[in-house]
Amino acid sequence: MKKFMDENFLLSSEVAQKLYHDYSEKMPIIDYHCHINPKEILDNKQFENITQVWLYGDHYKWRQMRTFGIDEKFITGDGSDYEKFLAWAKTISMAIGNPLYHWTHLELKRYFGVEETLNEKTAPAIWEKVNKMLNTEEFRVRGLIKKSNVKVICTTDDPIDSLEYHLAIKEDKSFDIKVLPAFRPDKALGINKETFKEWFNKLEEVVGNKITNFDEYLEALKKRVEFFHEVGCRVSDNALDFVPVGNASKEEVAEIFVNVLKNGSVSFEAENKFRVFVLKFFGKLYHDLNWTNQFHMNCVRDNNTKMFKVLGPDTGFDSLNDTEVAIPLSRLLNALNMENALPKTIIYSLNANDNSTIGTLIGCFQGDGIKGKLQFGSAWWFNDHKTGMQEQIKSLASLGMLSTFVGMLTDSRSFLSYTRHEYFRRILCNVIGEWVDNGEFPDDYEVLGKIVSDISYNNANNYFNM
Numbered sequence: 001m002k003k004f005m006d007e008n009f010l011l012s013s014e015v016a017q018k019l020y021h022d023y024s025e026k027m028p029i030i031d032y033h034c035h036i037n038p039k040e041i042l043d044n045k046q047f048e049n050i051t052q053v054w055l056y057g058d059h060y061k062w063r064q065m066r067t068f069g070i071d072e073k074f075i076t077g078d079g080s081d082y083e084k085f086l087a088w089a090k091t092i093s094m095a096i097g098n099p100l101y102h103w104t105h106l107e108l109k110r111y112f113g114v115e116e117t118l119n120e121k122t123a124p125a126i127w128e129k130v131n132k133m134l135n136t137e138e139f140r141v142r143g144l145i146k147k148s149n150v151k152v153i154c155t156t157d158d159p160i161d162s163l164e165y166h167l168a169i170k171e172d173k174s175f176d177i178k179v180l181p182a183f184r185p186d187k188a189l190g191i192n193k194e195t196f197k198e199w200f201n202k203l204e205e206v207v208g209n210k211i212t213n214f215d216e217y218l219e220a221l222k223k224r225v226e227f228f229h230e231v232g233c234r235v236s237d238n239a240l241d242f243v244p245v246g247n248a249s250k251e252e253v254a255e256i257f258v259n260v261l262k263n264g265s266v267s268f269e270a271e272n273k274f275r276v277f278v279l280k281f282f283g284k285l286y287h288d289l290n291w292t293n294q295f296h297m298n299c300v301r302d303n304n305t306k307m308f309k310v311l312g313p314d315t316g317f318d319s320l321n322d323t324e325v326a327i328p329l330s331r332l333l334n335a336l337n338m339e340n341a342l343p344k345t346i347i348y349s350l351n352a353n354d355n356s357t358i359g360t361l362i363g364c365f366q367g368d369g370i371k372g373k374l375q376f377g378s379a380w381w382f383n384d385h386k387t388g389m390q391e392q393i394k395s396l397a398s399l400g401m402l403s404t405f406v407g408m409l410t411d412s413r414s415f416l417s418y419t420r421h422e423y424f425r426r427i428l429c430n431v432i433g434e435w436v437d438n439g440e441f442p443d444d445y446e447v448l449g450k451i452v453s454d455i456s457y458n459n460a461n462n463y464f465n466m
Contacts, residue, residue, distance in 0.1 A: 013434065013437050029150045029421050029457070033154055033409040034156070038166055038169065039165045041141055041145070041179055046135065046139075046141075049085070054104075055084050061100060103417070107417075111147065114130065144415045151178065152178045157182060158199075160202045160203050160224070161181070163181050166180065167231060180234065181232070192266065196260070206224070213254065213258065214253060222285060235464060238294065239296050241300065243332065244272040246273035253277045256270045280332070290344075292463065292465075294346045294347075294348070296348045296380065299320065299350045301318045320350040325351075325357050329347070352391060372406065376395070376400065403454060407421075428456075432448065432451070
């Protein structure tokens with residue numbers, strides 16, 4: 001029996017161990033998609049305790065706690081931080097097979113040197129040890145980032161954001177890690193959302209003029225893209241809960257937009273046409289600026305209306321969707337490609353059944369001398385567990401070219417989540433090690449080491465133009 005989470009955790013062969021320890025382990029990190037707050041980096045925030053790092057805003061953990069029967073008071077309610085930590089310790093000790101079990105213990109090991117497993121008995125001592133370390137200068141936010149060997153962080157930012165924190169970090173010469181915005185225009189597309197009118201009014205304030213027609217709207221969005229570019233943005237991100245279908249002239253879409261301004265909403269069919277047109281508009285801008293576009297697809301959000309009214313979005317009540325991807329996504333990519341305006345694009349689906357669809361579709365639009373121009377994104381959200389990562393890696397290798405893959409991202413709100421890169425790298429090396437052990441690839445470490453190093457860091461470093 002192997003020791004729990006030793007130095008060869010998840011590495012089941014000598015080949016896997018060599019690839020990880022010699023080629024992957026010490027590679028830097030480019031975290032090209034996350035949800036951390038740039039203000040906390042600027043302020044070099046110091047957390048009072050582990051609950052603030054772990055449980056404030058982490059809906060992955062909240063779901064597990066609710067499933068285990070923890071009262072909401074000790075999840076998002078007014079329970080004390082210590083009570084919430086104890087509730088998490090009680091929960092995680094029984095979460096066998098869930099990636100949170102591994103992530104929790106990797107974070108305790110790598111950042112705080114905690115070798116004990118977290119449970120009700122060990123929780124008090126771990127609470128004291130970790131909190132004592134968190135209250136030192138070394139364990140403020142910037143120290144945690146540097147400890148993780150991170151070179152670039154891309155946050156997730158609305159088009160109307162001032163990016164004031166990014167600008168301030170950029171001017172701070174004492175911090176040499178790039179913290180860049182990523183353009184997230186979901187609200188610009190959501191014309192039937194109740195929040196659109198309020199967002200639209202703020203857009204007018206930001207650009208400094210009234211927007212009365214579609215041309216003015218597109219010009220305002222273009223200005224925001226250009227502003228983001230000036231600040232260093234090179235990545236966009238779109239939450240496409242479904243891939244819209246629709247083809248309309250600019251004149252028809254302009255009429256749809258005017259109807260939104262007058263009536264507050266339009267038909268679902270009209271909204272789809274609007275979404276497709278604006279996505280293509282953005283795609284052309286991204287292409288011209290050499291940005292990378294990301295599509296996160298197939299999520300059903302806010303399923304629990306009762307809890308949504310209490311807690312709002314991103315609180316643990318989302319699930320995967322099963323909408324059609326192949327045809328609408330193909331049409332969208334093809335429309336951009338026909339105009340020589342298809343940007344570098346990373347495609348993720350929350351539904352693992354879409355793996356083969358994505359793996360074959362991206363192969364249709366590779367080219368322009370760009371290595372891996374279209375990417376099958378890393379196993380995302382409900383898929384970023386051991387099995388999900390293995391399936392994504394094997395699917396990409398089988399249908400495309402694994403060696404051009406840009407690798408892992410945290411997609412996290414926590415400054416301790418960089419160990420997810422380690423988790424991914426170990427799984428990657430183990431999968432490749434299995435192929436070598438099976439005689440499916442030669443034990444040529446010059447080639448194997450390059451592949452692993454490239455996926456761990458080099459490919460992302462070359463791909464994103466940051």
